[in-house]
Amino acid sequence: MNIKDVAALAGVSPATVSRCLNNTGPLNEVTRARIEKVVELTGYDVNQAFKQVDWNHNPTIGVMIPSLLNPVFSEIVSGIQKRARHFGYSVIVVDTQYERSLEKQAIIDLIRQRVAGVILTTASVEDNEALSLLREFNFPFCLVHNQSSDEPCVYVDNYQAGSEVAEQFLALEHKRIGMVAGRFQSSDRAKQRYLGFTECLKKDSSLSSVQLVEVDQYALTPFDQTQSSLFDSSSAPTAWFCSNDLLALKLVNHLKTKGVLVPETVSVVGFDGMALGQILYPPLATIQVPHHDMGLCAVDLLFNAKHKSALSLARKLDYQTHFVGTVAECQPSIMRNVL
Amino acid sequence: MNIKDVAALAGVSPATVSRCLNNTGPLNEVTRARIEKVVELTGYDVNQAFKQVDWNHNPTIGVMIPSLLNPVFSEIVSGIQKRARHFGYSVIVVDTQYERSLEKQAIIDLIRQRVAGVILTTASVEDNEALSLLREFNFPFCLVHNQSSDEPCVYVDNYQAGSEVAEQFLALEHKRIGMVAGRFQSSDRAKQRYLGFTECLKKDSSLSSVQLVEVDQYALTPFDQTQSSLFDSSSAPTAWFCSNDLLALKLVNHLKTKGVLVPETVSVVGFDGMALGQILYPPLATIQVPHHDMGLCAVDLLFNAKHKSALSLARKLDYQTHFVGTVAECQPSIMRNVL
């Protein structure tokens, strides 16, 4: 049963049937009724294989993230998914397992899938092949957690947030301060947090320099010998800023194992505000980042990149970061959107 | 520039060009070289709009889960994604936000997307519209965490796991024992865990009956008045089995807030073995479920549902659950696969 058969049974031309089925062009009500009846009776279904696909409207968004195992990104994807569905879009997810080398191929695969656009978080925006590809093809995209001055992206002001943590530490009159961060090369965000943190600490000239511990961020293994000694020595910092919540929990674990009380003796602050940190006792001190909302926002910005329309939506939502946990409340650092 | 032009320039028929471009059918090496040269010189690109899409091989797997915010499911999706990519497949993810009413539409959307198959976790397999739909259309699918006697599914033996927790509690000579679980109606797994748990406890006739606390599983809010009183009374259980790790953490939080020591005074055991539970101090006692591997397995079973071939793959992997954490090691409960 094909469109010609239906046309014959309805006593019209195939073109008329097509117009009826696709609601394109004018149509006599009587004719429409006759055609619809035939379609219903015969159970005719257009042969998708021969349908000219409207590649310009494949209602699917491609998402590329480092890992779904990090709550940060599953929260983002969750937000993307929610807003995408609101617009009738599906979501294809690809994780790169923090492998920069996989990013390019992942983007190629997504483009091949003819997604309408791509939302992505990369290790770094510098010398990024995946990003170059998107730009070269003029493919709609939106960065999350990465920054670009003239392209759609949604991020928090990591520098500012870092300095706010520093403010807290100064207010608590800590004298020995340290930071634990993932390797800067695999996360430009961590570096910004570090810069804002150290810069602000310079206000107090009596402080010795900040102890920096760079670790392989996503290994859930314990700290190695060298790192441990930095945490355990008698002159170790009494306040640690960790570049993400997982590191913070790892550090808290390490300290507690050594009998050190957190937060009574040593302060530890994380970054992300993952939900799990708040069902612990005591709750993890952290910078709350609205990852879910960032996901929502990314979808709006992506669409905006094609047809300017979602700007107002982004404005309506109250995107902010704020301190929660055992240390203190603190002024929110604003999440900036570049449009 | 169309295929006919290329054919003319290469001095062959359009069919030959098509065969060359799609690697279908035999082809003379000389002819191939000539055609490829013409394609290169003219920069010819097939007109996608007229390409007959091979809907039978849309290399995409649809995944429907309750929520990406639960680490259990993001781990599963991560595994699915990994194995899918290994086979050159992409993954479309839909979460239902634990809304049973959204399941049917989610499946319809996935089928409309012409995914090759669907991997899903439902609230319950009883009277399930989404499942009926898949069966009706004879659509390839694989259940995760749900059970079916004659359809592809991957799950752990919740009954057995529950009884193993009971064994541990008996070995530790607890006399007052309780269980905290999400509403059974929204998780048939939780009910199985409960049944196995209580059944095993009957071995010790001196025990009073198990205190059951049913809660709204996914609310991250504290326990209400009624529930709290069950945890805090002087005759409250000294050992609690929670139907998942999030509940366990919530309970530990509650107890610690009240000054109760865990695990010294009260034992709490969770279920899932989410990675985060193990970077806490002390680590959360739990039943480890290999969610990532279950994701891998689900992909194999899905493919197996179409072309019997992946069975051996599933066998090679060492799917097991085992105890980790502060309570004890314990015999593994086997994860069973139905093929």
Place this chain on the structure above:
DNA sequence: TTGTAGGCGTTATCAT
């Protein structure tokens, strides 16, 4: 190994 011809749904164009 290669060519021929027929088939698909959409849409531009033409005819009422």
Place this chain on the structure above:
DNA sequence: ATGATAACGCCTACAA
């Protein structure tokens, strides 16, 4: 305003 026709680009069964 409404309906008919033909061309479009590709794939593929079948013939040579």
